[in-house]
Amino acid sequence: MRRFVADLHVHTLLSPCAAVEMTPRNIVWHAARHGIDIVAITDHNAGDNVPAALAAAKGTDVTVLPGMEVETKEEVHLVALFEKPRQLFAWEKVVAAHRSGRMNDTDRLGAQFVVDEEDNLVAVKEEMLLTSLTLSLNEVCDQVNALGGLVIASHVDRPAYSVLSQLGFIPPGLALAAVEVSRRTPRAEAAKRFPAIGGLPVVTASDAHTIEDFLSGPKMAFNLEAPTLAEIRQAINNENARGVVL
Amino acid sequence: MTVNDLVGTLPLTVVAGQDRLAAEVTGGYVSDLLSNVMGFAAPGSVWVTMQGHQNIVAVASLAGLAAVIVAGGAVPEPETAAKAETEGIVLLTTPLSSFELVGQLYRSGVKGQ
Numbered sequence: 342m343r344r345f346v347a348d349l350h351v352h353t354l355l356s357p358c359a360a361v362e363m364t365p366r367n368i369v370w371h372a373a374r375h376g377i378d379i380v381a382i383t384d385h386n387a388g389d390n391v392p393a394a395l396a397a398a399k400g401t402d403v404t405v406l407p408g409m410e411v412e413t414k415e416e417v418h419l420v421a422l423f424e425k426p427r428q429l430f431a432w433e434k435v436v437a438a439h440r441s442g443r444m445n446d447t448d449r450l451g452a453q454f455v456v457d458e459e460d461n462l463v464a465v466k467e468e469m470l471l472t473s474l475t476l477s478l479n480e481v482c483d484q485v486n487a488l489g490g491l492v493i494a495s496h497v498d499r500p501a502y503s504v505l506s507q508l509g510f511i512p513p514g515l516a517l518a519a520v521e522v523s524r525r526t527p528r529a530e531a532a533k534r535f536p537a538i539g540g541l542p543v544v545t546a547s548d549a550h551t552i553e554d555f556l557s558g559p560k561m562a563f564n565l566e567a568p569t570l571a572e573i574r575q576a577i578n579n580e581n582a583r584g585v586v587l
Numbered sequence: 588m589t590v591n592d593l594v595g596t597l598p599l600t601v602v603a604g605q606d607r608l609a610a611e612v613t614g615g616y617v618s619d620l621l622s623n624v625m626g627f628a629a630p631g632s633v634w635v636t637m638q639g640h641q642n643i644v645a646v647a648s649l650a651g652l653a654a655v656i657v658a659g660g661a662v663p664e665p666e667t668a669a670k671a672e673t674e675g676i677v678l679l680t681t682p683l684s685s686f687e688l689v690g691q692l693y694r695s696g697v698k699g700q
Contacts, residue, residue, distance in 0.1 A: 416620055441622055449645045449674075471642070473622040500664075501640035 344586055345568050347379035348372075348560045349493065350410065350420050350521060350546035353390040357451030357471050359550040364460045365394035365405075371552055372403045377560065379568045381406040381546075383420050385470040386436055388429045389455040395426060396458035404568035410495060411436070412473045413481050418495035418502040420521060420546075421485040424570040428488045435484055439476045443469040478504065482516040491518040491574055493544060497535060498526040510537050519544045519577050524559050529587075542577045544585075562586035588612050588696055590654045590677050593633070597681070597691055599656065603668045604677030610653045614700040615692050617685055621646045628652060629700045633692065635685050639663035644670040644678070653677065658685040 351368060352359040365382065372380050382394045382405060394405045407429035408422040423429045444467050445453055453466035476484070482492045494504045494511070497520045504511055504520075511517070519542040522531045531543045547558025564584050565572040576583035591608035594601060601608070613631030618624050619638055628634055630651035636643060637659045644667060647655045654677035657663050663671075663678060671678040681688050 414620075414622075416622065441626070443625065446645075446649055449648050472625065473620070501638065501642075 342564050342566055342582065345378040345563050345565050346376055346560050347381075347563055347568075347573065348377055348547050348549070348555065348558070349379075349381045349406070349408075349422065349544060350383050350495065350548045351380055351555060352384055352410070352548070352550050353382060353394070354452075354454045354456065355384040355387055355390045355466060355470070356550065357385070357445060357447075357453050359384075359451075360552070361454065362552050363550065363555075364456050365390050366397040366458055366460050367552065368555065369394060369397040369401060369403050369405070371555060373401045375556055378402065379404045379406060379573075381408040381420070381422050383408040383410040383422075385410050386412055386440075386472075386474060387453075387466060387468075387470050388433050389464070389466060391426065391429055393456055393458045406570055409433075409436070411476075411481050411485075412471075412502070413478045414473050414475055415478055415507045416473050416502055417478050417504045417507045419478070419481055420493040420495050421481070421490050422493070422570055423488070423490040425489070428490055431488050432485060432490065435476075436474060439474040440468055441472050441475070443472060445469045445471075478508075478512065478515065486516045491570065492516060493518055494520040496521055496523040496548060497538065498522045498531065505535060505537055511539065511541070517541060518574060521546055523548060528559075544577065590633070593654075593692070593695065593697070594679065596695060597688070598683060599679045599681050602657075602663060602678040602680055603671035604654070604675060607675055607677045610677065612653045612697055615689065615697040616699065617689050625649055632700070633697060635688055635692070637661045637685060639667055641667040641670045643667060644674050644676050647671075647676045648674050654679055656681055656688065658683060658688050
């Protein structure tokens with residue numbers, strides 16, 4: 342068992358609101374240099390830059406988790422994390438079938454770049470990513486879990502795009518593994534400041550859109566046997582001697 | 588009717604876009620879901636919402652709206668006001684609830700489409 346530092350919510354330059362410096366290669370390079378052992382790549386409603394991040398991490402000590410920050414039809418943001426790339430690919434198919442049909446407006450919303458592991462431009466994603474899917478909160482949670490992934494409610498301490506800002510409460514029975522707080526809220530104070538969190542586990546992450554965000558933003562430290570999602574799931578729940586390092 | 592006419596008669600505060608108040612108002616829309624506004628608000632509408640996130644500016648710009656009114660005493664984030672200023676979007680606030688404001692807009696002659 343050893344300590345792993347994990348950032349479970351990082352955007353690449355595929356997200357229209359992220360800086361172009363957020364290439365998979367640059368993220369992995371900075372992670373390796375700054376002792377960030379686990380990085381989840383979580384772009385808005387797309388996973389196209391995950392393969393490049395996995396390739397960039399090959400031969401390094403950094404583990405990349407395939408993920409996505411999903412926007413539900415209630416305009417709630419959820420971080421979906423997967424163990425295997427094929428689980429993410431299956432999820433991307435579900436997402437593709439539930440898009441708004443609108444195309445991105447680069448001038449107003451920002452550009453959406455797909456790149457390879459050496460920062461070469463592969464494609465410009467045309468679909469509007471910064472908008473809601475036609476799937477509900479429940480549907481996203483259930484389907485991600487059915488594919489073997491887990492769901493964390495994004496930045497519940499923020500006044501926009503969070504389950505608490507949109508609904509005011511967390512629907513009972515929703516299949517959430519945890520809620521996330523941003524750098525605004527110390528993790529230990531989250532449940533007190535936001536009683537609606539109830540007994541759900543609380544994690545924090547950088548939600549980085551720039552390298553500066555990535556390096557300075559909050560992260561988790563877990564005691565794990567190995568840097569896998571299955572281990573993180575246990576650590577979040579304090580099971581089998583896995584846990585969160587305070 | 589212009590945005591300026593509404594500012595003159597209803598309890599509205601101009602947060603950004605002071606130089607665009609001459610814009611013609613052709614209708615109204617109320618929703619707190621941005622994707623819904625993108626899909627259904629007609630150009631030239633005033634949009635009533637409680638969302639203060641900066642993405643309301645992008646939505647207003649995409650939909651060609653005359654103004655965004657943040658209701659219920661909600662305070663738009665500082666980045667929202669700054670972005671509205673650079674994008675030339677009229678951003679207004681009101682202490683009235685969305686329901687009350689929409690009632691007053693309707694009485695002033697602003698109709699849905």
